[in-house]
Amino acid sequence: MSARAESLEAACDLRFGQVGIACVRVRRVDAAALVEELERRVRSAPQMFNRAAVVLDLSHLPRLPDDGMVDALLEAIRSAGMMPVGIAYGTSETEALAERMNLPLIAKFRAQYEPGQGDTATAQAPAPAAPAMARAEPAASVETGTTITAQQHTGSAVRSGQQVYARERDLVVAAAVANGAEVIADGSIHVYGTLRGRAMAGAQGDETARIFCSDFRAELVAIAGHYRVFEDMPKEFEGQAVQCWLDNGKLMIARL
Structure with a gap:
């Protein structure tokens, strides 16, 4: 590369991304x-x-x-x-x-x-570092009125350090979620595999969102910012098919 080309090369990139805070x-x-x-x-x-x-x-x-x-x-x-x-x-x-x-x-x-938004819950639970974004495959882009199809992640597992985020929709994960990985959705989350990492539904404050999982071993689950970590979860749910939801601000877990 010539000296002139080097001098014209951008010193950095500046981008906005999804980071757990x-x-x-x-x-x-x-x-x-x-x-x-x-x-x-x-x-x-x-x-x-x-x-x-x-x-x-x-x-x-x-x-x-x-x-x-x-x-x-x-x-x-x-x-x-x-x-x-x-x-x-x-x-x-x-x-x-x-x-x-x-x-x-x-x-x-x-x-x-902002005016008209009302009081929403706190932000999503933290991530220790900015994770790499895993590729997620959107479902067919069919819309009926304001209904938007869920985003799908299929095939390989969501690996440690990766994050899958479904903006303004539900997320369906037909794979395992490893320790240190994150699955996040503005709507509900469905995990048809082992959930060992973190699942955060209702990321923009939707308290009606839910989390469904067929093999529950999560590090953390959160809905609209209300969270529970592994140490606080009853051991009877480990390895079970469960759902999580909010009841008057308390995050509940039950077998499916």
Whole structure:
């Protein structure tokens, strides 16, 4: 390559992708209690939560804390072993706060607070790192009214470090999902194989979404941000065909 060609070559690529980020929704301003709660979560599943990227969500407080308290909350997150990477969008005051804190507003959470959207659940559970996207085969693109066919992933297993995401539709996986792999859908998820990794349905806040699995051994399952990790799941469901759903904000699991 000539010197001129090298000088014209782009220094980098900039792209947006799907990256799992946890949302720490603060319900009372108490940094000590926040550290205690987050440390408990990290201890329950260290491989999942240790050094996990998280967004600080202050939208459920009656008023924004002052800058000093926000600093204390951010430090509480770091002390627990997690890594704050931004602030969830709320109002123009939140935007000004993020600027003063020199932190970004995470666009993924913006739609939850736009007028007319109502109160939605927290963001999807965390992924330790940005995963590689596995290829997924969409079903025939047949639409009837607003109904969109499910996205399908068939053939090879979803391997560790891979992610399959079905945007604005259900996801059907006719293969195994390995440890460290992720399957995510804005709708429901159907896994016709062994689920050892993470399954996150209702990724944009749909609390009616469900997860169905024929061989349940998941590291984590989540619906509209409400999650349970392997250590918290009854052992009687391991290896069974199960479904997961939300009941008044609690994630339920039962045999099919």
